[in-house]
Amino acid sequence: MNLIEMNLDKIIALCKKYKVAKLWVFGSILTPRFNDNSDVDFLVDFDEKHIELLDYADNFFNFIHEIEAVVGRKVDMVVNKSIKNSFFRVEVDETRRLLWSAQ
Structure with a gap:
């Protein structure tokens, strides 16, 4: 989880940029x-x-691409719905x- 914690500010900035309503992490990283x-x-809800x-x-x-650049790994992004x-x-x-909630 340190990978996420070390990059959380950048991840949150991307959530704002790409209109993410909520972002979770799940799976082996935990x-x-x-x-x-x-x-x-990652599990994502966008502010549609x-x-x-x-x-x-x-x-x-673009959100996936930028998250991968931040964490330096392949990302699997699952849309919650x-x-x-x-x-x-x-x-x-x-x-x-x-990790992030716009509300």
């Missing part, structure tokens, strides 16, 4: 299994009221840690 080869798993439909994809992929698998939903909900 466990002793996290290692030099691990990616970082303030993102034009035609800009949504650019906003999403897109989770359909109930087993994955339970796993994410039980393990996620909130």
Whole structure:
């Protein structure tokens, strides 16, 4: 988790830039299994009221690209409302840690 804590100010700045309503981290980064080869798993809610439909994809992929540059690792970004698998939903909900909330 030190990787996130060391870069939290930069991550929050990106959340503001890319109109993120909430950002969580989940997965191996929160466990002793996290290692030099691990990616970082994020769960995101965007403030869709303030993102034009035609800009949504650019906003999403640019956010990922910049987060990867900040943490220096591959990032898996999951949009919260897109989770359909109930087993994955339970796993994410039980393990996620909130990093940013616009409210």
